[in-house]
Amino acid sequence: MAQPGITTVSFEQHATGLGIEIPTPRISWKFTADINTSQNWEQTAYDIEISRGANAPESYHVESSDSVLVPWPSHPLQSREAARVRIRAYGGSVVEPTEWSTWASVDCGLLSRDEWVAKAITGPKNESKGPLRPLRFRKVFTSNSVRSARLYITSLGVFQAYINGLPVGDHFMAPGWTSYRHRLNYEVFDIAPLLREGDNVIAVEVAEGWYAGRLGFLGGRRHIYGDEMVLIAQLDIESEDGGRTIIPTNPSWKTHASALITSEIYDGEVYDAREEQEGWTTTSFNDNTWLPTREIDFPKAELVAPNAPPVRVTQIIKPVEIITTPSGKTIVDFGQNLVGRVRIPILHAPENTTITLIHAEVLENNELGIRPLRIAKCTDTIISAGKKLNWTTRFTFHGFRYVQIENWMPSLTTLVAEVLHTDLHRTGWFTSSHPMINKLHENATWSMRGNFLSIPTDCPQRDERLGWTGDIQIFGPSASFLYNTAGMLGDWLKDLAAEQLTTKDAIVPFVVPGVISEKLWPIFPQAVWDDVAVLLPWTLYQSYGDTQILARQYESMTAWLDLGVQRGNDRLWDEELWQLGDWLDPTAPPDQPGNSRTDGTLVADAYLVHVTRVLSEISKILKHEENAVRYGKDYIHLRERFQAKYVSNDGYLVGDTQTALALVLVFDLLDSQSQIANAGARLSRNVRRAKFQVSTGFAGTPIITHALVKAGYVQLAYRMLQEKNCPSWMYPISMGATTIWERWDSMRPDGSVNPGEMTSFNHYALGSIVHWLHKDVAGVSLLEPGWKRVLVKPLPGGTVTRAEVQYETAFGVLERGLFKLRVVVPPNSKAVVVLPGEVDERVVGSGVYEFEVGFKNVGWPPKASGPPMWDFEDSYV
Structure with a gap:
């Protein structure tokens, strides 16, 4: 049997290993193989070689099956020290090890604040209360023959650096958005290739970004941090x-x-080409008119090297149509709602011409639909100097599909859109025989890309773009399947903990970083949203098997449950506290998104029981035995109180809604099989009476199909998925959506935009249905944290005749297809396979397996229920 190969050696949850801030970084590696010749291969031992400077490589042999986050075997790295690492593994029936991996580099950042000899500099004092004009900085220096060179750089604002006229790196909006009062990212770049003997120049441009720019809705605030x-x-x-x-x-x-x-960020850029100083990033530039910089106090925030990859241009989109509107405006349609910027490679206009680009997501009445942007201008302005210009924005981004251009006539070949987001590594893919379901999955992926820009945001286009905690709490499992989010979301959770633990009673802010004025939105505890403090670390642990994520966030978790939750006498939630609950219930009026059919306190109480159980499990994993027992007892008590308060002996609920029933089923809040059966039957009844249209909001929508499957109603879950009448997952697709909408009817059937103030066309939260596509339709879910053991249990139904999924686990790539089941299990992993209609489990190791099983699509299509005079025309494909 041939040995697998080793690929993708990595360190911690870091994107590259460059500028890592942990002196003993844990090491991971993945396997690749001709899977047919690596049947049932499991690692038994590994060798690590570490090369440090001019010394001979260090060698370590370890008897272990672990290949994910294994301990650093050498003495700690020092600040600025670089090392190279390679791995080989032993396993299977072959005595010889695998081939060595290629060398992977790890480079330590500045581990001590004392090693920052740089001063904090700025320009002349600006008394403006409005937007700040970006600044440029430069310094000429000399260097001899260079062996190595690093640039350690950060800003209060966002920056772009240049060495000798060439951009340093391809990062956008660096160093990203953090909770500036607590943590400030710095970037590390290898600049040796950019240097030359003799004179060199470093030039940097800095804009206000999130640090000093206007943030928040209803006008927002400027200069929040400085x-x-x-x-x-x-x-x-x-x-x-x-x-x-x-x-x-x-x-x-x-x-x-x-x-x-x-x-x-909200209003866009104004660029005056007449004021451009050509060559300012080069040594030949004469800077006699430039002023000395001014030193100010060094920031008190902790300087940290991020684990997350940077924001980058990840894709180029060409326009598909040039539209002339009824009012005579020129609009470019890029065919895809995206987040990014427009680039015009050759922009030429007479001197003093003012060109504007206004960005929006939709057309309304065949004109640019800017009303959903609220007061965000989303407008870029160029004042021409009469010369040809390769133009794009430098420090802003927009959410758009359409761009209205004035005073310059575009064509399909004279401009492009550059897609921008945190450049996460893609890990999950899904496809099926059903084109609209495929489009739904694609739309959710696009919405995640657009809203993962430095932090996980709620929307990328209007005067908001904030890190709402509820959105990422419910979308976390979907996000962590589609992309490797460990670094980005792990960093964001550090900000969450820093801000939470400085608030009264350890209440988690609604948005992180917390920039909403307390006068506008006071800090008060909330289930679902604030529960992100426990549930998102748990999601990351499940996905990546990293207990350090749990350990790092543990104080935040316990503080939330012990201090933050506002309890009544029964230790459930205080009923006097208003809860957002099942936010954006489809029946809620446009101006009252919290007016839900499901009682908000019921939602909060269900979540509290669930979160308490999860924290008990986390305490066990971290060996906090006393807390494990305490939270375990509290869970039992709260579950009993919940049942007494809301559940009858037969399993019927006081709140007889789809969301309430889904919560008790998915969170295991019922005791007996008869209770579960009755609650499931009641949920089935409600789904049929709703004619399979979505009747749930933020709390219910992510779990409604899971609840139906758990109760044994697989075909109802498929029928809901395939419904096309509004509200439904397929309705926006029938209306041409290319991303997930904030409201099911963000656009109404007549083409008008929902009149509510909250009407975004790029919100990933309701796209959490893709987690069910991965888990039940394609049938792949984890059995152990980190995906070392996998459950393959497809549940066919509806009109879907084929579904395929691919997931890049920590061990390699897992693949499977349906209905003739083909499973590809990566080396050093196992899968438990349950075929449709069967209960017996097959445990298989690495390799390729094919199964066939008879399947009858019994119960399709299910019928809606209601008065006999109603006409139940099927609305599915």
């Missing part, structure tokens, strides 16, 4: 002779106003 843009950087250069030179920011640097007049 009213000056700041640059902090140091070049660390090692020459061939072993000498070391540091070029830090200090008052010897020079500064000048940018040719960008304004650059705002």
